[in-house]
Amino acid sequence: MISVIPSAAESVWSEGYGDTHFLYHQLLRFVSASGIKLWISLLTSVCLFSYLIYAKGKNIREILFYSGLFLFGSYVFTGRLLFGKGLLVFLPLFIAYLIVWDRKNKLAVLSLAWILVWTYPLSPLLLLYSFVSNSFSFMENYRIRKNTNLFSMLGFLKEYSLFYHALIGFCSGLFIHPSFPNQFHAFYLEWWGQIFPPNDVEKIAEWLAPGNLLFFQTFFVLILISIFMKKDGDRALLVLFAIGFVSSYFTTKSIEWTVPIGLLWLGSSASLKEKIQDDKFAIVFGCLFFFYAGHLAQGADYQIKKNREENDLTSVSLACEKLETGTRLWVRWDDFPSFYFKCPKLIYPFGLNPIYSFAKNPTRYQMIFSFWKNEGDDLSELPYYLGYEYVIIDSKKHGSFLLSMMQNQPNWKIIHSLNTFFLFKREKTNATIHPEKTKTKPMNLEIPKPWGR
Numbered sequence: 289m290i291s292v293i294p295s296a297a298e299s300v301w302s303e304g305y306g307d308t309h310f311l312y313h314q315l316l317r318f319v320s321a322s323g324i325k326l327w328i329s330l331l332t333s334v335c336l337f338s339y340l341i342y343a344k345g346k347n348i349r350e351i352l353f354y355s356g357l358f359l360f361g362s363y364v365f366t367g368r369l370l371f372g373k374g375l376l377v378f379l380p381l382f383i384a385y386l387i388v389w390d391r392k393n394k395l396a397v398l399s400l401a402w403i404l405v406w407t408y409p410l411s412p413l414l415l416l417y418s419f420v421s422n423s424f425s426f427m428e429n430y431r432i433r434k435n436t437n438l439f440s441m442l443g444f445l446k447e448y449s450l451f452y453h454a455l456i457g458f459c460s461g462l463f464i465h466p467s468f469p470n471q472f473h474a475f476y477l478e479w480w481g482q483i484f485p486p487n488d489v490e491k492i493a494e495w496l497a498p499g500n501l502l503f504f505q506t507f508f509v510l511i512l513i514s515i516f517m518k519k520d521g522d523r524a525l526l527v528l529f530a531i532g533f534v535s536s537y538f539t540t541k542s543i544e545w546t547v548p549i550g551l552l553w554l555g556s557s558a559s560l561k562e563k564i565q566d567d568k569f570a571i572v573f574g575c576l577f578f579f580y581a582g583h584l585a586q587g588a589d590y591q592i593k594k595n596r597e598e599n600d601l602t603s604v605s606l607a608c609e610k611l612e613t614g615t616r617l618w619v620r621w622d623d624f625p626s627f628y629f630k631c632p633k634l635i636y637p638f639g640l641n642p643i644y645s646f647a648k649n650p651t652r653y654q655m656i657f658s659f660w661k662n663e664g665d666d667l668s669e670l671p672y673y674l675g676y677e678y679v680i681i682d683s684k685k686h687g688s689f690l691l692s693m694m695q696n697q698p699n700w701k702i703i704h705s706l707n708t709f710f711l712f713k714r715e716k717t718n719a720t721i722h723p724e725k726t727k728t729k730p731m732n733l734e735i736p737k738p739w740g741r
Contacts, residue, residue, distance in 0.1 A: 291470070295628055297616065298637040298656065300648040306467045306474025309374035310406045324372065331376035332369050338380040342387065343555030353564050356577035357513070358551055364506040365547035374408035379548055381407060385414055386522075386552065389421065394453045401457025406465065409478035410545050411458065413528065418454040421524035422447070473647075481643050482541065489646045490621075490657055494541040506543055507533065509576060510550045513560070516569065521557035529553050604680065605630035607704035607711055611678065618676040620660055620686065621645070627680070637676070663689055668697040677714040684708040 290313075293301040307313060319327045339358050345351040359366055369376060381404055388396035397418075405411045426447040465471040485495055498506065519526065532546025554560055563569050605627060608617060613633040621638030628636060637656050638645050646653040652674065659670050671679050679700065683691040685708075694700050694712050704711040 291467075295632060295635055296624065296638065296640070296644070297635045298648065298652055299640070299644040300473065300477075301640075301644060303648065304470040304473070306470035306472070308409045308471070308474050308478055310466055311403070312374035312377045312407065315377065328370060328372040328376065331372075335369065335376060335379045338383040339551065339555060342383045342552060344561075349570060350561060350564055353570065353573070354555060356574065357509070357554065360577040361509045361513075361551065362506050362547045364502065364543060368544050368547075375410070375544060378404065378408035378410055382410075382414065382548075383552070386417075389418065389450070389454075392450060394450060397450060398453040398457035398460075401454045402461040402464075405458055405461030409475065411461070412479065413545060413549075414454060415458055417524050417528060418451045420527050421522070422451040424523050477643060477647060481647065482641075483539075485643055486646060488650065488654060490642045490661070492622075492642065495539060497538050498536065498540045498543065502540075503537055506536070506547065507550070509573075510547070510554065512576075513554055513573065516560075516563055517554070517557050518559040520559050521553045521555075525549055525553035525556060604704060604706060604709045604711055608634060608678075608680075615678060616676040618671040618679040623680065623682075637674075660686065660690075663687075666693055666697075668693050668700060672699070672714050679712040679714075681710045681712065682708050683710070 290305050290307065292303065293299065293305050296302050316327075336355060336358050340351060340354055343350070343354045345354045381400060385397070385400040385404065388400060401411075401414055401418075404414055429447060462471070462475065467474065482495065485491070529546060529550045532542050532549055536542040536546050608627065608631045611617070611631075611634060614635060616635040617627065617631075619627055619636055619638075621640070621642045624636050624638050624640060627634070642653065642657070645656070655670060655674060659667050671677075679694065681691050681694055691710060694710070695702070699715055700712040701715055702710055703713045
């Protein structure tokens with residue numbers, strides 16, 4: 289069990305790590321670095337198998353249709369699965385939760401709600417689903433018993449007893465957590481900080497709107513299929529899908545939970561199963577899935593280019609491995625996972641997400657961020673001022689200005705380079721001979737307000 293991540297010096301996790309992907313990370317202990325892609329493929333297969341069980345595909349046509357729908361109905365979602373995150377563990381368990389919820393097994397609902405909190409930050413979805421589903425059942429029962437007093441004999445509490453079991457399980461998983469007490473701050477940052485990030489924090493891709501084209505590519509097949517079916521699926525899933533569909537237009541982060549909710553809603557439809565038996569329907573959507581699979585295949589060329597970049601990065605990482613344990617290496621936040629995986633003995637700024645650094649120290653975060661967004665000022669001494677004597681610059685990703693700025697500074701020397709990657713080292717200076725090279729603050733920065741603590 290990891291309690292701190294000391295290598296992420298500027299991150300809040302250097303003080304206490306709250307693992308919101310706990311079960312996934314525990315499973316990773318049994319996977320070698322060389323087998324990680326096979327592991328992701330295996331978990332994706334488990335997700336698909338769980339979906340087929342939920343959709344109750346009985347004949348070969350239904351199995352092929354639902355398999356194509358899950359894998360190629362939204363290649364944006366498929367790509368998200370292949371990232372290899374806690375979502376791969378959350379999704380099969382969430383499907384199991386829907387099954388036991390439908391069977392009204394209170395003990396299983398409580399247990400799975402507890403476990404789901406330990407898998408991925410999407411666990412509040414089960415509470416929302418449970419409340420909406422229970423509300424539909426409550427309204428249906430009230431319509432049947434029109435003459436019954438709504439609140440007689442604690443009827444309200446009785447009707448929502450299944451939801452209360454889900455709520456107890458969720459709260460138990462939240463409070464009785466392996467990361468105690470750090471999980472409270474971790475879930476706060478995940479559930480609040482990433483939904484409403486401070487203006488001073490760099491906007492990462494998943495916080496931004498996906499754009500019309502990506503939004504269309506994500507939901508086109510799901511919406512098209514829904515047009516041909518009666519709205520007879522799980523109504524609670526439909527409500528969640530509608531909420532997610534709207535929110536996904538404004539933030540890409542909502543896509544990772546909205547698409548699987550939409551897939552589950554389609555899988556719960558009896559009318560869709562009848563439609564699948566229609567030859568024309570099956571042929572049209574079979575061709576559509578094949579077309580989307582072609583889009584996924586186009587990613588092979590991207591992966592080849594990515595592998596070349598990884599080879600360059602590996603070369604630089606090998607040079608970094610020769611540095612002493614505890615050496616502070618200045619990298620961007622999105623480079624942290626790659627370098628930490630290859631060189632865990634070094635100290636880095638940021639760590640996984642810029643919001644974690646902002647939550648620890650807004651002033652230092654703002655200074656670090658100013659270096660990477662810089663387009664005109666000479667901030668070459670900023671890393672050294674903050675305690676870093678080595679700097680990694682990728683001229684392709686970070687821009688030529690930063691590379692030129694570092695190259696034009698006599699205090700920094702390139703000790704390793706390959707294609708677009710450059711490793712700089714800060715030369716030691718004698719302050720008595722060169723008083724102008726002492727450690728001084730390079731610029732005045734506006735100090736943002738404290739947040740997240």
